[in-house]
Amino acid sequence: MNLISRIRVASLGLTVPLLNFPKPFTFVGPDASLSLVREIIGFGVKRVMVITDGQLLQLGIVNPLIELMENTNVQVEVFSEIEPDPGYELVLKGVQRLKDFKPDAVLAVGGGSSIDGAKAILLSHANDCHPSRLRGIWLYSLPRKGCLPFFAIPTTAGTGAEATIAAVVSDKAAQIKYAIIDPKTVPAMVALDPKLMVSLPPFITAPTGMDALTHAVEAYISTISTTETDELARMSAASIMRNLIIAYTDGQNLEARERMAVAACMAGLAFTRAGVGYIHAIAHQLGALYHVPHGLANAIVMPYVLEFSKPNCAHRLAELARISDIGENGASDAELADAFIARIRKLNAEMEIPESIKELKREDFDKIIDRAFAEAHGTYAVPRYMTRDDAMVLLEKLLP
Ligand SMILES: [Fe+2]
Missing domain, CATH: 3.40.50.1970 (Rossmann fold)
Known part of the structure; x- marks a missing residue:
């Protein structure tokens, strides 16, 4: 950058x-x-x-x-x-x-x-x-x-x-x-x-809920977050970690639906100030090029971007793990950050969200990186910025 x-x-x-x-x-x-x-x-x-x-x-x-x-x-x-x-x-x-x-x-x-x-x-x-x-x-x-x-x-x-x-x-x-x-x-x-929201089918509940989680997480690891956005993002992430799978498996559960609605709104309030990051910057390009639904693209990209960002935000991911009751008592920040990312992967798997983008083509990498960097650099306050090579490595992992 x-x-x-x-x-x-x-x-x-x-x-x-x-x-x-x-x-x-x-x-x-x-x-x-x-x-x-x-x-x-x-x-x-x-x-x-x-x-x-x-x-x-x-x-x-x-x-x-x-x-x-x-x-x-x-x-x-x-x-x-x-x-x-x-x-x-x-x-x-x-x-x-x-x-x-x-x-x-x-x-x-x-x-x-x-x-x-x-x-x-x-x-x-x-x-x-x-x-x-x-x-x-x-x-x-x-x-x-x-x-x-x-x-x-x-x-x-x-x-x-x-x-x-x-x-x-x-x-x-x-x-x-x-x-x-x-x-x-x-x-x-x-x-x-x-x-x-009770009539939303699981295949909509899952990606939309993961979009909200992405907002909360990206706002929480943003380097321009405030005390207010931190509180909103923490509560939102913890609530989504507990309630999304309930809303997914039992769509008629009014309580889980309401908690998800409130969490998504809180995440909106958090990221509208703290911004989002590379998950969104990359997901937007996958949406524009291949019409991958926004929440689905975010859900798939999220673990990879968090792995990349972890060296500079392990303490923040660890905090999200603690508030969501993820990981062992007494675990280090690095271990808790890993546990948080692992839980996101597990949540994706439980909701049948794949680990790769089936439409992604290697020949589009340059276009995706140019556009994602144009969106992110100068706009998003991410904890760790990518070089072109970093982005290439990340996109390789997203290939089917
Ligand atoms: Fe989003």
């Missing part, structure tokens, strides 16, 4: 703790989604645009929320065209629908793609610009206008998008994913409703 990138990361470390990031007011528990909608109605809104995906609409998960609003004479327009990894075209379509319907509030219901898509649509709409112009950190842009009142109901326990200042958008033509980072995209209120 060059000197300019090091200075940028150091300046983020100095600046971020001084900034006041908004946090959404959060309803938690069975039927929390209905409580949130009642609050929205109570604000006197007359026109609400619901942003979601077609599948959720078909499953009937959004219907009770729409009915509650319509029964109190709130006019509802549903934009249900959200698809995985929302791109420019989708964002622009959403902006047009906002212009046509002129809502006085927006409610996103769904996984990370619905909430990220809604954030990009809202910010593009407010600033009347193409989403590509919103790329990167708001600190380096001209002042932006605020969005319409925004509310969110996540239906997966994963991205933490309901609590973060970031939205990931895809430039599909260039096969690149990038982040829009702006505190104006944080919802005013969110609802974490485990009842909306």
Whole structure:
């Protein structure tokens, strides 16, 4: 990593703790989604645009929320065209629908793609610009206008998008994913409703939960973490280590679902300040190049990046092991760090997550490294930076 990138990361470390990031007011528990909608109605809104995906609409998960609003004479327009990894075209379509319907509030219901898509649509709409112009950190842009009142109901326990200042958008033509980072995209209120998550199949529960764990772990080993992000990340990681496998094997378990939802939201609050790291930087490229789902890519890449990072963060990984009841009493930090990484591998195996990326090709290594370094260096405060050779060795391990 060059000197300019090091200075940028150091300046983020100095600046971020001084900034006041908004946090959404959060309803938690069975039927929390209905409580949130009642609050929205109570604000006197007359026109609400619901942003979601077609599948959720078909499953009937959004219907009770729409009915509650319509029964109190709130006019509802549903934009249900959200698809995985929302791109420019989708964002622009959403902006047009906002212009046509002129809502006085927006409610996103769904996984990370619905909430990220809604954030990009809202910010593009407010600033009347193409989403590509919103790329990167708001600190380096001209002042932006605020969005319409925004509310969110996540239906997966994963991205933490309901609590973060970031939205990931895809430039599909260039096969690149990038982040829009702006505190104006944080919802005013969110609802974490485990009842909306009980029907999630195990193959979604597993990768989304591992995405949340990645947020907690990367935030905790970040070199710009704060006392607040450390506490959030520790509690989140410990809760996920205990509850993810329960939610995976017993999807109807409301308690485990609720704890996972809260943990994912806490991890979101942690990484929105402390940032993520190489796991995400590499996983984003695997998503953009081969369409590997985000959480799955994170889950597979995580043990390898933690092995590489361990020499500079063993004490932090050991702390996560201690709080998660992993490892032997009296074990050294190095032993506990190993035990923590081993538990992640075991969790992956128990949830049938493979150890390699089946689509990965050696001829793409240079492209993946260029893009992962472009994302990470100067942006992510990781405990140990990689050289090109380090990254090559790591990618070799990910080959099928
Ligand atoms: Fe993530």
